[in-house]
Amino acid sequence: MSKLVGLVIIILSVFGGYMWAGGVLLALWQPAEILIIFGAGLGALIIATPRPVLMVMIEQLKEILKVEKEDPELYPQLFGLMSMLMTQIQMQGLKVIDDHVEKPRESSLFLMYPAILEHPNVLNFLIDNLRLQSMGKISPHDLEHILEEEIHRIEEDSMRPSHAIGKLAEAMPGFGILAAVMGIIITMSNIDGPITMIGVKVSAALVGTFIGIFACYCFFDPISKALEHLVERKSAQLRCVAAMLSAFAKGKPPMIAIDAGRKQIQIENRPSFIELERWLAEQQS
Numbered sequence: 001m002s003k004l005v006g007l008v009i010i011i012l013s014v015f016g017g018y019m020w021a022g023g024v025l026l027a028l029w030q031p032a033e034i035l036i037i038f039g040a041g042l043g044a045l046i047i048a049t050p051r052p053v054l055m056v057m058i059e060q061l062k063e064i065l066k067v068e069k070e071d072p073e074l075y076p077q078l079f080g081l082m083s084m085l086m087t088q089i090q091m092q093g094l095k096v097i098d099d100h101v102e103k104p105r106e107s108s109l110f111l112m113y114p115a116i117l118e119h120p121n122v123l124n125f126l127i128d129n130l131r132l133q134s135m136g137k138i139s140p141h142d143l144e145h146i147l148e149e150e151i152h153r154i155e156e157d158s159m160r161p162s163h164a165i166g167k168l169a170e171a172m173p174g175f176g177i178l179a180a181v182m183g184i185i186i187t188m189s190n191i192d193g194p195i196t197m198i199g200v201k202v203s204a205a206l207v208g209t210f211i212g213i214f215a216c217y218c219f220f221d222p223i224s225k226a227l228e229h230l231v232e233r234k235s236a237q238l239r240c241v242a243a244m245l246s247a248f249a250k251g252k253p254p255m256i257a258i259d260a261g262r263k264q265i266q267i268e269n270r271p272s273f274i275e276l277e278r279w280l281a282e283q284q285s
Contacts, residue, residue, distance in 0.1 A: 003064060003065060003226065006222070010218045014214065014218065015028075027203060027207070028207055028210070030204050030207045030208070030211075032179075032204075033179045033183065033204065033205075033207050033208040033211055034211060036175070036178065036179040036182065036208065037172065037175045037176055037178075037179050037208060037211050037212055037215065038215070040175045040178065041168055041171065041172060041175055041215070044168070044171060045164060045165075045168050048164065048167065049160075049161075049164045053160045053161055053164060054161075056158070056160070056161050057161035057164065057165070057227075060158075060161050060162075060227050060230055060231075061223070061227070063230060064223075064226045064227065064230055069269075070233065070268075070269045071115060071118070071119070073115035074115050074116075074119060074122070074237070075240070075262075075265065075269065075271065075279075076115075076279040076282070076283065077113040077114075077115040077116055077283070078113070078115075078116060078122065078237075078240070078241070078261075079258050079261070079262070079276060079279055079280060079283070080112075080113060080279065080280060080283030081109070081110070081112075081113045081116055082241075082244050082254070082257075082258055082261070083254055083255075083258060083280055083283070084109060084112075085097060085100075085109070085130070086244075086248050086254040086257060086258075087254055089248075090254070094130075094133055094134040095134065097130060097134065098134060101127050101130045101131050101134070104117070104123060104127055105117060110123075119237070121154075121234055121237065121238065122237050122238070122241060125150070125154075125238050125241055125242075126241050126245075129143075129146075129147060129150075129241075129242075129245055130245075132146070133245075133249070138249075140246060140249040140250040140251075143245065143246060143249050144242075144246040144249075147242035147245065147246060148242070151235060151238045151239060151242060154235070154238065155231060155235045158231040158234065158235075159228065159231050161227055162224050162225075162227035162228045162231065163224075165220055165223055165224040165227065166220075166221065166224040168220050169215075169216045169217075169219075169220035169221040169223075169224055170216070172212045172213070172215040172216040172220060173209075173212045173213050173216050174212070175212050176208050176209045176210070176211055176212015176213060176215075177208070177209060177212065178208075179205070179208030179209075179211070179212070180205045180206060180208040180209045181205075182205075182208075183201060183202070183204050183205025183206075183208055184202070184205050186201055186205075187201040187202055187205060232266070233266060233269075236264060236265055236266045236269070239264040240261040240262070240264045240265055241261065242264075243257075243260040243261045243263070243264045244257045244258055244260060244261035245257075246260075247260040247261075255280075258276065258280070259273065259276065262276050
């Protein structure tokens with residue numbers, strides 16, 4: 001909703017100010033310029049971006065329109081699940097969770113925490129690294145390094161759509177100039193025509209420059225930043241899981257390990273220690 005509100009504010013401010021200053025809105029409607037600029041931009045995006053990244057881009061764009069904030073059930077259930085897992089491992093060893101990690105969607109333990117099952121990035125990261133630990137001895141230092149490297153790789157891959165749209169934003173003023181130059185060429189080829197017609201054609205050419213600048217700073221660049229924030233939020237989820245796994249591997253008690261994960265959450269979603277204790281008490285009741 002906030003994304004749409006921001007877009008409405010931009011449109012009202014730019015076009016409302018233009019009309020307030022005496023501009024004619026119909027003069028900005030230049031379908032040929034729009035086709036040149038956005039068609040060239042789309043083609044360049046397709047050429048420069050691998051198909052899998054385009055697919056991820058579409059999914060991320062859908063998500064920023066649908067999801068405004070963090071799932072309120074994610075962290076309470078994540079901490080409850082980790083508390084149960086770490087307690088069982090303390091009592092019976094890593095082998096006790098083998099059945100749970102092999103088929104988490106059929107596990108009685110994971111089914112108690114449906115919010116985790118609805119976040120495949122968190123679920124897969126947790127399952128893969130629990131399975132890694134159960135396969136053999138791995139030092140806490142090595143585990144911490146492996147987790148950090150994995151998160152770094154996931155983050156880089158997830159940022160590729162944001163970077164691609166950011167590059168497109170940078171290119172849009174250039175595509176606007178391209179459309180403007182082509183408009184000037186058309187104008188010069190009709191230089192012997194009526195002076196009013198020349199003015200109309202020059203005006204249409206300048207609209208191309210406007211569209212390119214508008215698309216860059218009012219549309220594509222904000223979208224790029226929104227995708228970046230989405231990736232940062234998802235990375236914080238993984239860092240939370242990694243911090244808990246790493247602290248527990250170092251021999252920390254479950255509560256201390258969970259608190260280490262809490263401190264990795266972004267400030268707007270991070271619970272206080274008192275809230276964390278309340279969440280765990282509610283999950284165990």
